Amino acid sequence: MELQAVHPHPPEHLNNPYLPHLARIVRIHRMVPDNYLFQLRFADDAVLQKWDHRPGQFVELSIIGTGEAPISISSSPTRKGILELCVRRVGRVTSALYRLPTNSMVGIRGPYGNGFPVEEMAGNDLLIIAGGLGMAPLRSLLWYALDNREKFGTVTLMYGARSPAEMLFREELLSLAEVEDFNCLLTVDRDPTGTWKQNVGLLPSLFKKMTFDPNKTYAAVVGPPIVYKFVLAELLKLNFHKDRILMSLERRMKCGVGKCGHCSVGYKYTCIHGPVFTYWDAINLPEIV
């Protein structure tokens, strides 16, 4: 006798991309002042089971009674059950989130956006380059690559923060620095404490530490505009093809699903055609960076 599926006809709400799902804040990790990691668990078991995302995708986080904000997913799809969002407190929605205690409910719509083309990247070397809050979306890609280690060649992370105290996921990354078969290069612009044992210097200075084969490496870059300026120059100097440089770009968004037009750049909507673009796309959409 054939076993029946639990949901032979999945409830409509599971297929509705516009509908927020309730999620409980199960843990708040105060990584850095004004940069907390929120661990969420969907209240509805059916949503929890069905949820899947791609590294580089984002969700619309809603705080009931306040509003919504797009936030990248920091956890990897290889780690099921908990959705992690690394949120910087800047304005209305994020400040309201920071006022919520553990066990509060928030709304989650998504996942949205294209994410990194991980199937196409498989079989290649991977160079992940993060500046500041850029580590938030790239952490998902990092853990995806580490959990699927056999699918990639050399995996390298270059991450730069202003100081050790401002480095996101610092303890986790320091423990990864010990892992074999993974190059974890961490740097800080300055070390006021004098106790930082990793690199001190601006992010592009890490390029001196490694060699890359530009024909078999994908570079994924996320950071503030200054990071793009100097990191892209280094990658081009190393002869990386523009299609092998992937960048996640943030625009002001509202709906997240290609309906409101808030995030349009030329003929593209960054919420559905992005937020991940190749450098080739980016130079053909001049306003985008």
Ligand SMILES: Cc1cc2nc3c(=O)[nH]c(=O)nc-3n(C[C@H](O)[C@H](O)[C@H](O)COP(=O)(O)OP(=O)(O)OC[C@H]3O[C@@H](n4cnc5c(N)ncnc54)[C@H](O)[C@@H]3O)c2cc1C
């Ligand atoms: C795809 C994507 C992924 C993102 N991922 C993350 C993430 O992982 N973590 C994270 O912390 N953030 C992320 N962001 C940024 C986040 O969505 C914004 O910071 C968001 O605005 C926060 O909402 P808020 O209501 O708290 O802030 P808001 O109240 O919207 O204010 C945010 C900032 O914008 C300014 N501002 C507000 N309105 C305007 C306006 N009309 N014109 C100009 N400036 C204005 C404010 O002064 C403030 O400095 C992401 C954004 C995108 C598009």
Ligand code: FES
């Ligand atoms: S955010 Fe509405 S179209 Fe992109």
